[in-house]
Amino acid sequence: MSRVAKSPVKLPAGVQVSKTGGLLTVKGAKSAVVVNVPAKVEIEVQGDTVTVSAASVAADNMMAGTFRALLNNAVVGVSKGYEKKLNLVGVGYRAATAGKKLNLSLGFSHPIEYPIPEGITVETPTQTEIIVKGADKKMVGQVAADIRGFRPPEPYKGKGVRYSTEKVELKEAKKK
Template structure:
């Protein structure tokens, strides 16, 4: 059996969970998230915690119970604390500026890059070379961070580009004559 699914998801104060019609919705101080439940997993609320169990003993059902538990845990964490991803811009003239629902990037191209932020995600720029992407949905925050990084991923010779703050870029040695 999945060892992840054995642990119940504890609900912090101020977080409400509703399970109805094959869907789970979690509401907290930072927002609301909802997700469809997998048909082979039963999700129930017991004693201030959410418990995920496999309906039958099949391998697919057991593995999906662990996946659903992780997804519900991410939803609870998102509406209570939120998620954030930090990006650094490395390179001469590389700049970022957040303006409302847009992120303006200057990444060494002949034109400025304008990234439209989806609903539920905000971006802050504490300095010109740092971007903080925040949101309630972990998947959406990671996706936006990956899209911004995708405009100019770090190159292996000088390390220039957009990188995650915890990313380590291994530099290659240049060709010798």
């Protein structure tokens, strides 16, 4: 059996798990996350722990481990939440939120309006900082990657949208 799937998922106070059909709903203080349950995985909810196991053969162990990790991400998401921080580096690069849209000025001839998906909140504490928050780890990462994709950091001056933890190695300019 998968080593990851062997360890049960502990549910913190205020988090509830319910299974209906092929869906597992994790509800917490912040929000609710729905996770698809594969047919090869069996789930047991006992009090404040959830145990994941493979349905039959050894090949299903991989799916059980993956599902256990996804379930743990959902539990952490509804209790604590996830966030990604982005920084804008460059002269005139700005970001502002207006309702359910993120307005970006990234040096193009036109401003970029990014529609914020449901379940995600985007904050701009300053004009050059963006904080993406949400309960779904995959969705938070995807929104941050989409925003970064508009202007990834370039290797010569380092201008662009980057993660706050990202280190950009600058290349040396061509010499004659």
